[in-house]
Amino acid sequence: MRKNITKLLAGFACLCAFGVATPSFADAPAKTEAATTAAVATPAVTPVPDAAAPAAVPAAPAATAAPAAAPVANKGDTSFMMISTLLVILMTIPGLALFYGGLVRSKNMLSVLMQVFMVFALVIVLWCIYGYSIAFTEKTAFFGGFDRLFLNGIWDPAKGTFAAAATFSKGVVIPEFVFVAFQGTFAAITCALIVGAFAERAKFSAVLAFVVLWFTFAYLPAAHMVWFWTGPDLITNAATSASEALKAGWIWQKGALDFAGGTVVHINAAVAGLVGAIMIGKRVGYGRESMAPHSLTMTMIGASLLWVGWFGFNAGSSLEAGDVAALAFVNTLLATAAATLSWVFGEWISKGKPSMLGGASGAVAGLVAITPAAGFVGPMGGLVMGLLAGIVCLWGVNGLKRLIGADDSLDVFGVHGVGGILGALLTGVFAAPQLGGQGIFDYVTNKMSADPYSIGHQVWVQAQAVGTTILWSAIVSVVAYKLVDIVIGLRVPEEEEREGLDITSHGEQAYHG
Numbered sequence: 001m002r003k004n005i006t007k008l009l010a011g012f013a014c015l016c017a018f019g020v021a022t023p024s025f026a027d028a029p030a031k032t033e034a035a036t037t038a039a040v041a042t043p044a045v046t047p048v049p050d051a052a053a054p055a056a057v058p059a060a061p062a063a064t065a066a067p068a069a070a071p072v073a074n075k076g077d078t079s080f081m082m083i084s085t086l087l088v089i090l091m092t093i094p095g096l097a098l099f100y101g102g103l104v105r106s107k108n109m110l111s112v113l114m115q116v117f118m119v120f121a122l123v124i125v126l127w128c129i130y131g132y133s134i135a136f137t138e139k140t141a142f143f144g145g146f147d148r149l150f151l152n153g154i155w156d157p158a159k160g161t162f163a164a165a166a167t168f169s170k171g172v173v174i175p176e177f178v179f180v181a182f183q184g185t186f187a188a189i190t191c192a193l194i195v196g197a198f199a200e201r202a203k204f205s206a207v208l209a210f211v212v213l214w215f216t217f218a219y220l221p222a223a224h225m226v227w228f229w230t231g232p233d234l235i236t237n238a239a240t241s242a243s244e245a246l247k248a249g250w251i252w253q254k255g256a257l258d259f260a261g262g263t264v265v266h267i268n269a270a271v272a273g274l275v276g277a278i279m280i281g282k283r284v285g286y287g288r289e290s291m292a293p294h295s296l297t298m299t300m301i302g303a304s305l306l307w308v309g310w311f312g313f314n315a316g317s318s319l320e321a322g323d324v325a326a327l328a329f330v331n332t333l334l335a336t337a338a339a340t341l342s343w344v345f346g347e348w349i350s351k352g353k354p355s356m357l358g359g360a361s362g363a364v365a366g367l368v369a370i371t372p373a374a375g376f377v378g379p380m381g382g383l384v385m386g387l388l389a390g391i392v393c394l395w396g397v398n399g400l401k402r403l404i405g406a407d408d409s410l411d412v413f414g415v416h417g418v419g420g421i422l423g424a425l426l427t428g429v430f431a432a433p434q435l436g437g438q439g440i441f442d443y444v445t446n447k448m449s450a451d452p453y454s455i456g457h458q459v460w461v462q463a464q465a466v467g468t469t470i471l472w473s474a475i476v477s478v479v480a481y482k483l484v485d486i487v488i489g490l491r492v493p494e495e496e497e498r499e500g501l502d503i504t505s506h507g508e509q510a511y512h513g
Contacts, residue, residue, distance in 0.1 A: 071164065071166075071171050071172065071173045071233075072173070073164055073173050073174050073175050074172070074320075076321055077167070077172070077174055077319075077320045077321050078174055078175060078178060080316070080320070080321035080325070081174050081178045081179075081182055081316060081319065081320075082178055082181075083312065084182060084311075084312035084313075084315065084316025085178070085181050085182045085185055085312065085316065086312065087308065087309045087310075087311060087312025087313065087316070088182070088185035088186065088189065088309055088312050088313050088316070089185055089309075090305055090308065090309040090312075091185075091189055091305065091306050091309030091310060091312075091313060092116065092120050092185070092188060092189040092192055092309075093116065093117055093120055094302070094305060095302050095303075095305030095306040095308075095309050096116055096189060096192055096193065096302065096306065097112065097113045097116040097117060097192075097302070098113075098298045098299070098301050098302030098305065099298075099299055099302025099303055099305075099306060099360070099364075100112045100116060100195070100196050100199065100302070100410055101113050101295070101298055101299075101302070101510075102293055102294065102295040102296055102297065102298030102299030102300075102301075102302060103196075103199075103293045103299055103409075103410050104199050104200055104293070104294065104409070104410070105200065105291060105292075105294050105500070106294040106295075106500075106510060106511055107499070107500025107501070107502055107503070108199065108200045108500055108501050108502060109294065109295075109502060109510035109511070110501075110502040110506055110508050110509070110510045111199075111200070111204070111500075111501035111502055111505055111506060112195065112196075112199055112200075113510075114204070114506055115192075115195045115199075115204065115207055116192045116195060118204075118208065119188070119191050119192045119195060119207070119208070119211050120188045120189070120191075120192055122191075122208060122211060122212070123184075123187050123188040123191045123192075123211065123215055124184050124185075124187075124188055126212065126215060126216070127180075127183075127184040127187050127188070128150075128151055128180070128184065129149070129150055130146070130149055130150075131184070131187060131215065131216075131219075131220055132148055132151065132180050132183065132184065133145065133146050133147060133148035133149045134146075134216075134220045134221075134224065135183070135187075135219075135220045135223040135224050135227075135228065136148070136179075136183065136223075136224070136227075136228055137228075138228075138230065138247050141225065141248070141249055141250035141253065142221050142224065142225055142249070142250055143220070143221055143224060144220075144224050144228060151177075151180065154176050154177060154180070162175055162176065162177065163176040164176055165178075165179035165319075166231035166232065166233055167318075167319035167320045168232065168318065168319060168320075168324070168441075169232065169320060169322070170232045170233050170443070170446060171233065172320055174319060174320070179319070182316060183223075186223075186261060186264070186265060186313075187215065187219055187220075187223070189265070190219055190261070190264070190265045190268060190269045191211045191214065191215050191219065191269070193265070193266075193269040193270075193273065193412060193416060194211075194214070194269050194272045194273045194276065194412065195207060195273075196273065196409060196410035196411075196412045197270075197272075197273025197274060197276050197277045197408045197409060197410065197412040197413065198273070198276045198277050198280045198409060199409040199410055200283055200291075200409055200497070200501065201280060201281075201283050201284075201491055201492060201497050201501075202276075202280060202490060202491060202492070203488060203489060203490060203491065203492050203505075204501075204505050204506070205488055206484050206485075206488045206489065206490045206491075209484045209487070209488055210276075210480050210481060210484045213476075213479075213480035213483065213484070214272055214476060214477060214480050217476045217480070218268060218272065218472060218473050218476035218477065218480075219264070219268060221472065222263065222264045222268050222469055222472060222473070223264050224249045225249040225250045225251040225252070225468070226249055226251045226252060226256065226258050226263055226264050226465065226469075227249065227252065227258070227264065228248055228249040228252060229244070229245075229247070229248040229249070229252050230244050230247050230248070232443045235443040235444060236444070237444055238444055241443060241444050250468075251263070251464075251465045251468060254461050254464060254465070255440075255458075255461050256461050256462055256464070256465035257372065257373075257376050257427050257428065257431055257458070257461075257462065258372045258424065258427075258465065259314070259317055259328065259371070259372055259373060259374045259375040259376055259427075260313055260314045260317035260328070260371045260372065260374055260375075261313075261317075261371050261372065262368075262369075262371050262372025262373075262420045262423045262424040262427070263372065263420070263424055263465050263466060263468075263469040264469070265371070265420075266368050266371060266416040266417070266419065266420030266423075267416070267417060267420040267421060267424065267466060267469045267470060267473070268469055268472075268473045269412065269416060269473075270412050270413045270415075270416040270417030270418075270420060271413070271417060271469070271470050271473040271474050271477065272473050272476075272477040273408065273412035273413055273416075273417075274404070274406060274408060274412070274413040274417065275473075275474055275477040275478055275481065276477065276481060276490075277406040277407055277408045277409070277412075277413075278406045279478070279481045279482075279485070279490065280481075280490050280491050281407070281491065282406075282407035283407055283409065283497070284494055284497050284498060286407050293357065296356045296357055296360075299356075299357065299360050300356055300359075300360055302360075303359075303360035303361075303363050303364060306363070306364060306367065307336055307363055307367065310332055310336070310367045310371075311329055311332055311333075313332075313371070314328045314329070314331070314332045314370070314371060314374040314375075315328045315329040315332065315374070317374070317375065318375055324375045324438075325375075327374070327375055327378075327379075327438075328374035328375040330379055330382075331370050331373070331374045331375075331377065331379060331382035332367065332370060332374055334379055334382050334383050334386065335366045335367075335369065335370035335382040335383065335385050335386030335389070336363050336366035336367050336370065336386060337366070337386065338366060338382075338383050338384075338385075338386030338387045338390065339362045339363065339365045339366025339367075339369065339386040339387065339389045339390035339393075340359055340362040340363045340366060340390065341362070341387075341390065342362065342386070342387045342388075342389075342390030342391050342394075343358050343359070343361060343362025343365060343390035343391070343393065343394050344358050344359050344362055344390075346390060346391050346394045347394060350394075358394075361393070361394075361397065361411070361415060362390045362393075362394070364415055364419075365389045365390055365392075365393035365394075365415050365419045366386040366389050366390060366419075368389070368393075368415060368416050368419035368420055368423060369385050369386065369388070369389035369393075369419045369420070369422055369423035369426070370382055370385055370386060370389075370423060371420070371423060372420070372423050372424045372427045373385060373423055373426065373427035373430060373431065375438070376427055376430075376431040376437055376438050377427065377430035377431055377435075377436070377437045377438070378430070378435070378436025378437055378438075379436070380436055381426075381429075381430030381431075381435055381436055381437055382430075384426075384430065385422075385423060385426050385430060388422065388426070389419050389422055389423065392418060392419070392422050393414060393415050393418050393419045393422075395418075396411075396413070396414035396415065396417070396418035396419070397411040397414035397415065398414075400414060400418065401413075401414050421466055424462050424465065424466050425459055425462050425463060425466065427462060428455065428458035428459035428460075428461065428462040429455055429458075429459060431453075431458065432453045432455050432458075433448070433453055434453070437453075439453050440453065492504065492505065
């Protein structure tokens with residue numbers, strides 16, 4: 001009976017969260033031809049000349065120029081973005097699932113796989129219903145509107161045309177549906193990252209209910225604040241640059257640099273995970289019983305899939321197959337390799353032996369740290385960031401973890417939180433042109449800004465973005481966990497935890513015999 005009540009309450013919590021976030025269709029603003037999504041360009045269709053017109057018609061004395069043709073998505077860019085989207089999916093299922101699964105005890109392997117798999121599926125559905133619209137349409141500096149509710153307006157059946165999303169280059173677009181899918185995978189992996197912090201003890205229904213609330217009130221505002229803008233095509237002079245900037249997200253307006261999600265993804269998820277680890281409490285037997293990973297083989301496979309998939313995550317964030325994508329690609333390769341080396345050698349020096357777990361953790365630390373900087377810093381800046389990330393995150397999962405005292409099961413905060421904060425701050429340093437970085441792009445002149453780049457100022461802006469993300473995620477997480485605990489309960493009973501969640505929560509076993 002209690003299980004049935006729990007299921008009903010879990011479903012009720014999900015429906016309540018969805019109801020809060022989703023207005024009726026009648027409340028959605030009417031669509032206009034001018035797109036309001038982040039860099040979504042929906043130009044008017046250029047009229048086709050009348051084929052029956054005479055070949056030589058005298059020109060009118062004051063003839064007006066024909067309207068410019070609408071930008072057309074390049075098939076190469078479109079293919080690149082679809083492949084990048086598939087790579088990000090690969091990062092989560094099976095990459096993150098196997099990475100996490102190998103780190104828990106064998107009796108909880110399937111529970112972790114199930115949580116990652118189901119969170120991914122749940123978030124993709126929510127993203128297409130209302131998440132994309134809230135994150136990437138114009139409304140306020142903190143929260144988008146409902147212009148793309150249920151992905152409405154992307155396909156125009158009357159004209160037989162699809163909307164396009166702008167990139168970071170004037171006149172270059174990609175199909176908006178591709179942009180929707182790409183960004184949806186970011187939302188999904190962010191929510192899936194959180195489950196590693198409270199693995200082996202949380203109720204499955206509670207995890208799903210929490211994800212609905214946190215996705216709606218933490219991830220979507222963060223994505224909007226950091227990444228939403230109206231695109232480069234409307235910027236023609238200083239006045240339009242200023243007016244379009246006022247329509248962007250709050251953190252974007254400040255000038256923060258986050259190429260692929262140091263704040264939105266990693267810091268955001270890590271804070272939510274840490275809050276969860278504290279509020280749910282430590283695992284039964286933590287500090288007294290062995291809780292060693294049951295399969296570092298699976299963890300190594302998962303880490304490798306994460307590294308491969310991360311090329312789509314970072315390079316794909318350029319939104320087109322060009323020089324910046326190539327820069328992000330090489331930075332993802334180099335920084336990750338550097339972090340792997342520095343973590344393993346640091347562990348070798350401090351503990352006497354290099355470990356496979358250290359190698360896999362170092363790789364993920366490097367990937368996290370380079371994420372916000374991938375398209376902004378030069379390769380040597382990426383190298384330094386990777387080397388620092390390996391050492392700093394090694395301290396994060398050891399020294400800092402002991403200082404905090406929380407049972408962050410799979411070191412989500414030690415790697416993603418510490419690495420994300422480090423990477424976000426160092427982006428402000430190594431994006432400097434004098435250090436080989438890209439500097440700031442000026443869309444008025446359509447070239448790199450001629451103004452001097454101030455490292456101190458940019459680091460301060462980056463720190464504001466980090467602080468805002470930490471505060472926002474922490475507040476939403478505390479409220480969401482508390483609500484779920486009141487309605488459902490966050491934690492399984494002690495006897496179920498001791499037996500293992502594979503059997504008690506899912507009625508299955510990962511291994512037999």
